[in-house]
Amino acid sequence: MFSDHKKQHGQVLMMLFVGIAFWAEKATAQDFSQPERGPKIFKQCVSCHNLRKGQPHRVGPNLHGLFDRNIAALDDFSYSKALTELNDTKWTRDKLNKFVARPHKSIPQTDMKFVGLLNPHDRIDLLAWLEEATRDPALSPEIDTPAYITVGGDASRGKQLFRPCKACHTYSEKKGHKIGPNLFGIIGRKAGSAKGYSYSPTLAKRDVYWNAETLEVFFIEYKEFAQGTHTAFQSLKSPQDRADMIAWLKSLAPRRNE
DSSP states (O other), rough: OOHHHHHHHHHHHHHHHHHHHHHHOOOOOGOOOGGEEEEHHHHHTTOOOOSTOOOOOOOOOOOTTTTTTTTTTOTTTTTOHHHEEETSBOOOHHHHHHHHHHHHSSSTTTTOBBOOOOOHHHHHHHHHHHHHHOOOTTOOOOGOOOHHHOOOOOOHHHHHHHHHGGOOOOSSTTOOOOOOOOOOTTTTTTTOOOOTTTHHHHTTTOOOSSHHHHHHHHHOOOOOOOOSGGOOOOOOOOOOHHHHHHHHTTTTTTOOOO
């Protein structure tokens, strides 16, 4: 009799496990998503992407209508060769999840600068929100406005954040270069143009001028570590940190005579 009881108990447990497995198979990440977190997470993307319908491209393409469109669908945006070769496929939630997690592992040779969103909960919430937001024709301008514009920057806090950078950079007008170039007067300066400094080929050929927008992109872009080049610096992940650092760098300029 005791043996029969154990057998029945085992059968109940087995049915329970089978039920849980069936439920888990049917349940999707979307069932547990918190799309209300999406706008905050998306702030990591706005340095390179607009989301509102009709807005111009930034470093990356406008994302309005992203879901289920071909990977390199926009005729007025210059995609990397890696993405252009995939244009016969469409962006789906699964493809976007893999791409956003590790862009350079998902699609090698992509020009996308973003390091990746490693937290799976953040990706679930971001994509759940994006699927609706990319179809919304009336989004608020705050959605895709970078933090250095919406929150402003605190130069004094930026100076504190700059402390680790002193290992490689000077920032006073008459100081020489160190491992990295002197950053005095960086705003408005062409990338790779500081006199007397030998830049890496990557920076030497970078055809941009440093301003709030280009620095914002630089701070978050994907970098492989390479000693002796700018890539020894990894990233500033917080939008507020980037805004504060940009405010500090803006202050490194000659004083104008009144």
